[in-house]
Amino acid sequence: MEAMLASGIEYTIFFYNPNIHPLKEYELRKEENIRFAEKFGVPFVDADYDRDNWFERAKGMEWSPERGERCTMCFDMRFERTALYAHENGFPVITSSLGISRWKDMKQINDCGVRAAANYPEMMYWEFNWRKGGGSARMIEISKRERFYQQEYCGCIYSLRDTNRHRVATGRERITIGVQYYEPENNK
Numbered sequence: 001m002e003a004m005l006a007s008g009i010e011y012t013i014f015f016y017n018p019n020i021h022p023l024k025e026y027e028l029r030k031e032e033n034i035r036f037a038e039k040f041g042v043p044f045v046d047a048d049y050d051r052d053n054w055f056e057r058a059k060g061m062e063w064s065p066e067r068g069e070r071c072t073m074c075f076d077m078r079f080e081r082t083a084l085y086a087h088e089n090g091f092p093v094i095t096s097s098l099g100i101s102r103w104k105d106m107k108q109i110n111d112c113g114v115r116a117a118a119n120y121p122e123m124m125y126w127e128f129n130w131r132k133g134g135g136s137a138r139m140i141e142i143s144k145r146e147r148f149y150q151q152e153y154c155g156c157i158y159s160l161r162d163t164n165r166h167r168v169a170t171g172r173e174r175i176t177i178g179v180q181y182y183e184p185e186n187n188k
């Protein structure tokens with residue numbers, strides 16, 4: 001968000017994440033996004049939390065590993081809605097912040113974005129590598145400065161399950177939602 005503002009790009013945030021579970025985690029992430037958007041006066045569109053549709057589409061993929069077919073479905077669903085909104089509201093370009101995470105497969109995300117934009121001849125998906133040019137380090141720097149909520153799993157109930165299984169297997173506590181924030185002295 002900061003990088004695009006610094007480049008003089010006018011944009012709108014479209015928050016559509018029906019994958020995030022439970023509701024408390026969804027609200028926390030959304031509120032953090034709104035807080036930052038308001039700080040810079042960036043328009044924020046709060047789309048539906050239609051998690052029933054997300055669970056419907058995830059059927060049969062409950063045990064798919066992260067970066068597998070369930071994630072492709074999850075990205076497709078969110079980009080499809082984003083592209084539809086962009087089409088109906090006259091936005092010629094869409095992109096996503098998803099790829100900044102080092103846990104994500106950038107190609108998988110970009111393929112989904114391109115596929116969604118291809119439904120509308122006037123639209124393009126902007127494939128930009130947000131990790132490059134110090135982007136990843138900058139993300140951590142801003143997170144500490146803003147004391148952002150620090151999500152500890154990707155988002156869906158299955159990623160929460162799998163992260164907790166891994167934590168228990170490695171002798172760590174289960175995730176407690178809503179407690180961890182980036183601290184300036186925290187080197188994570």
Ligand code: SF4
Nearest residue numbers: 071074154155156159
């Ligand atoms: S692990 Fe993340 S990207 Fe994959 S389905 Fe769950 S929320 Fe979506």
